[in-house]
Amino acid sequence: MSGVLTLPARRASSGVFLALALTLAIGWLVVTVDGGQLFSLPTTVSLLHVAAGLGLVAVGQTLVIIGGSLDLSVAYVVSLSTLVAAETMNGDDGALVPAIGLALAVSVAIGLVNGLLVTKARINAFIATVGVGLLLKGYLDNGYDGPAGKTAPALVQGLGYQRVGPVPVSFLLLLAVAAAAWFALARTRFGHHLIAVGGDPEVARLSGVRNHRVLVTAHMLCSLCAGVAGIYLASRLGSGAPRVGTEGLYDLESIAAVVLGGTALAGGRGGVAGTVGGVLLLASIDAIFNQLEVDAFFKQVIRGLIIIAAVAIYARRARRKAAA
């Protein structure tokens, strides 16, 4: 009686890599015609650096979004983390480890608060994290009137500027973090439960999943990633910067990257691989337009269009699958 079923592929992420390949191909063509070089060493390095920063945040963001939540406070967490790290190091390699530890601890703590607000206080994630963001903003605005602290030289040389061929260490770090996240989602109970909570909290609860615990953990991991991103930026900037996170638009950009990667905002569906693809896509667009010296505002328009178009295409393919 049970008719044979045709299962649609569960990877929506394949789409983003297609988009990425296309973008790079077209970009390369245009840039070359324009007399530039898209894949020159410096350009590639810059591209990967930009990707590393956003990527670290976006991977964390992926986790909360898969859990049906959202984190709009990451930008401030990033800034705070740079400051905590740089101020604790204060240019001294000896303080490297404690500083990193402290920065990450602070970040995780913020994640904990986010998580508790979303679960225990039952505040919608959007508001909860915007609220926490405001709290942090106030602290940063009030406490810092500019860059502060000094990153340990070792970190600057290492994470900040060290490369393996054209690939910055920071990008390798991103890959490592992404791999870890992927593993957590696919191979641990936490991952399975997180996807369930994102898919349908009630079902998860009735199936004996501890929804709150799972979501709080996800939020802590998200902030942790933001913290790591902060440390990377501190290593890049040589000091703590109170507004680097917000200037970088890490909150919205990370979400955009996640969705570009084929993760459903509603939760319960998606993956980290796609997110990395989404980040690379955004970074490549940047790089290409840089080469072409396109006006930043025009670039913004194109970005908007590309984001919408890309997601529209996924939606289309998804529908076709459903109908097939």
Place this chain on the structure above:
Amino acid sequence: MRVAELRPLPRVRPGSVVPIVAILAVLVVLLAIRQPDFLSPPSLMSFLGRSAPIILLAAGQYFVVVSGEFDLSVGSLVTAQVVVAARLIDSEPSRTWPVVVLLLAFGAIVGLVNGIVTTRLGVPSFITTLGMFLILVGAVYLWSDGAPKGGLSEAFRRFGRRAFEDVPGLGRVPYALLVLLAAAGLAVLLTRSDFGRTLVAVGGNPRTAELSGVRVWRAKTIAFVLSGLAAALAAILLGGYSGVSFQAGAGLEFGAITAVVLGGVALGGGRGSVSGAMLGALTLETLFALMNFYGVSGALKSTVQGAIILLAVAVSSMRSSSR
């Protein structure tokens, strides 16, 4: 239908306006203590007048949110509208009305595009409107290459800046307030109408709505158009109130969404009232004034704001908890 024995309904239902009214009351009291003359008609009138734009945006946002979507583009839309208005009017009074009409049309069209892309192309509205946000900001900077040009006519600025002076009893009645009252009235009427109720159903369960003959895509699109129109009105009042600048609409989208949620509207749709949303916006504005009057230092403002918002939302979500 048999009403089985007297089963009392829950006091505070999810989506009720009770909590927000309470919160607002508290803030107003605090404000009155610190600054008694704040409640004097003239000052109250001007306060309501200057709060009109964000309240309008909240009302517009309500329709989108209750239908289960987001509109993150309103802030940039306001900015775009103000800048466009300035350049088109170019301090030429005679162009005021045509431009006003044009702005409303512009707002409606942006809403329409948001709606169509979201419903017909199946792009999550968070992304659609985020993209629209980028596009609008980029486009308006591009178009006015980087710095607003021209200027707004007095006739245009009147709407957001001037008032009927020395009205007996009230002192002054800002035009903005009248615009607000009219729009608010319409909004409430709309939520009571078939469309309004249907929209809530769409937000609650699109499948059911579709199978009951509701054109879900149409309902949602209309919601976006309403939001766009609200943004246009807000832009007209805001441009009038404070003139041209690229900052005109900065951050308003978050303001509006926060207000809507404060007002008890559920993100994700299906629950909440437009009056709640507008009260939420008024609460935010009151909070802002409160901090000015209590002299909360510039930098700490956002901390206080964040804390109070979290508190308020937490409280209301607690009160309206079933089970």
Place this chain on the structure above:
Amino acid sequence: MSDDPPSPLLTLRGIGKSFLGVRVLEGVDLDVRPGEVHAVVGENGAGKSTLMNVVSGVYAPDEGTVALAGTLRTFRGPRDAQRAGIGIVHQEFNLLPERTVAENVYLGHEPVRRGLVDRRAMLSRTAAFLDSVGESALPPDALVGQLRVAQQQVVEIVKALALDARLLIMDEPTAALADHEVEQLYALVRRLQGQGIGMLYVSHRLKEVFDLSSRITVLKDGSRVTTLDTAETSADELVRHMVGRELSSYYPDRARPEEVGSVRLTVRNGGCRKLRGIDLSLRAGEVLGIGGLHGSGRSALARALFGVSPFTTGEVTLDGVPVRLRSPRAAMRAGIAYVTEDRKGEGIVAGQSVLDNALLASRAVLPGWTARGARAMRVRELLAAVDVRAAGEDQEIRFLSGGNQQKVVLARWLALAPRILLFDEPTRGIDVGAKSAIHDLVRELARDGAAVLMVSSELPELLGMSDRIAVMRDGRIAGELPAGATEQDVVALAVGAAPEAAA
């Protein structure tokens, strides 16, 4: 307490529960012995599911105690209950469409090896369980969203089994199952009984109750009416306890020839993704029953006629005029109504009031500020007519019992005074009382000249209600039977044992 019967596995004493001041359960006593199937019956809203949810830790009781094998238990949540060895098949599906069968079955207690989820074990064990319920054809790595309602029901059951529970609760496990699948369930239940597993069995299908249970507890308005030994009671007595009055176990009279009017709707060679070569005609005043196995395309047919997933080939005529029913809206405008089989997912707007739910369709297709008053009146009458039980017309519908929700959905459609009604499992999960009410209603509609198409997996209902029966198989109409056909005839056509009789 060491009497002759084995000491009870589950003991409930004085269970009480109210929601927001609404009394739902009151002083319910009940016990289940190892290896016993204890049936719980009652009208819609009697509190059956709530009671089951209390036992399975979903709700904490306001009063009373839950004892498992003699020791008192307080569950902080479903998790605790599961740990204590209580498994439950919920009345509504609790599955994640985006996840595989195996992932759903083991959700919350995934097998782990060295701290990592052991997928291989998950798949193999799930496959084993599927075997044990005779669903070996169902791949454990299929996405649940791709499964048919019936298959999902099976996954739901397997999910409960996977907890290897001491006490298994089944809240209307057969609501979505056809009779021969019910047989498989019977076998399973008996096997579990053999293993000394106690079972609470909630169902509106008295046949099953009598086939399976050894004792029956009747709930009414939240309190226990009585507990009977199945051997010593009869359907009539049971029904009397449930509804507190005699119920004619007969179906309303069929349409007399003169009542059957002209042909309203015809389909010629209709086809779509799930249907092929559909030929059928529907007359005013008659009830056309649609039989068949699950997945045979009955819902697909209804959905095609209602324009949800329209026919891609063939021709449909309404009163002789060719029509294209591209969307539900178009169908509604043409006077067609459709009561879906998936109430939770497609039938109700959980967060809206009873009244809003009942008005939904009218508002959509015949809007207008002026008509509102009259419309509201009409809907109120209808809600009364179908006898909805709720705290008030502005109570959120999610707080109503399944049956009452269904009645609200019916009222929604009746408000449009449709000329053609498509019912997909109209009495699924509806109690005997309401059921016969709905049967009378359907027949009445036919009498008033409506053409009714009724999909049903319940053969007695199908046979009792239909003036004609079209039986489907693999997306085609296998054959048509006149009134008075027997269950065997239907099943024979459904499984393809009989030569296809041309319609």
Place this chain on the structure above:
Amino acid sequence: TDEPTATPSSTASQAAGSGTGEQSKFFVQADYDNELALLDATPTGPAGKPWEQVLNPKMVETAKFKKSGPYKVCFSNAGLNNPWRQVGFKTMQAEVATHRSQIKEFVHVDAEGKDQKQIADINDLLGKGCHALIVSPNTTATLTPAVEAACQKGLPVIVFDRGVDTTCPVTFINPIGGYGFGHVAAEFVSQKMKPGGKVLALRILPGVDVLETRWSAAKVAFDKAGVDVVGVEFTDGDPAKTKKIVGDYIQRYGTIDGVWMDAGAVAVAAVEAFLDAGKPVPPINGEDQLDFLKLWKEKKLTAIAPTYPTYQWRTPIIAALKVLGGEQVSSPWKLPQPTITEDNLDGYVDADMPPLHYAMCGCTDLPGYPQRWK
């Protein structure tokens, strides 16, 4: 910190309860003193061309950068995200246009106000075979490493507007700077307003070094004058927010006797707040943006407009060509920083330029004026 090599010192004057809060860590007494000295210094260089003039020149050798043209000049820009930078960049482009013979290619990369993007941009530019690199850093401290990396590449680096914490660039170009701006405005406000009056300080946003130095200088002035600063508010450059704040302060204190602001963006809004409240507009400072200047003239305000001239965007190009030509340049290259007062106001008001145009663009003689700036 506009000066390179400047290290923060704690010799900040104490804010004796005059509401200005404690001194910013950006305050560097030495820089402060020498900027105030520069205010009355007389520039050397061609008269009427302030963008070529220098205050207290300290010439440095540049022979080692001498190359034969035409050149490829690259520019890493912090951003174009406000009218000031827009006007400035247009001016720079116009300047480039006047040297078409010597500059064969002018590469511009916009960091969109993102530190890490600018670092990446600079690194990227190093691979493009530029003859000279002009940098307008987004943030002083954080861009330093990248600029040092650029210096090591051996090509002449010219920094302007905001500085970097290193001496490796050939020169650092900017007008007198934040202390001068803040001081001039604060002095004016505290002198013109009624003694013991209440001052409201409006700031755009915290953490932008140029703005911080302006405020820290103003603090010193206000504390010295014993002015009662009743509020220091951030406006995010949003006129609506500004009007609300100012309105509420007027209501709270009955009247405000002086308004100081660290940038002109919201000057007009502040003035309007008083007009709408039916109060006389107190002594106030703005900047050289035309909307303010027009309003000032029209409403006969008691006002002053210290400037941070946009003509400084011309100088880096000029400097780059000098350096590549092996000519000496002054390092640092301090440009004069005129102040607009009642007396010279009419000279700057230009009715047919857009409201947010900066009068001090020194662009009237450049090709494409005025269209390019409209």
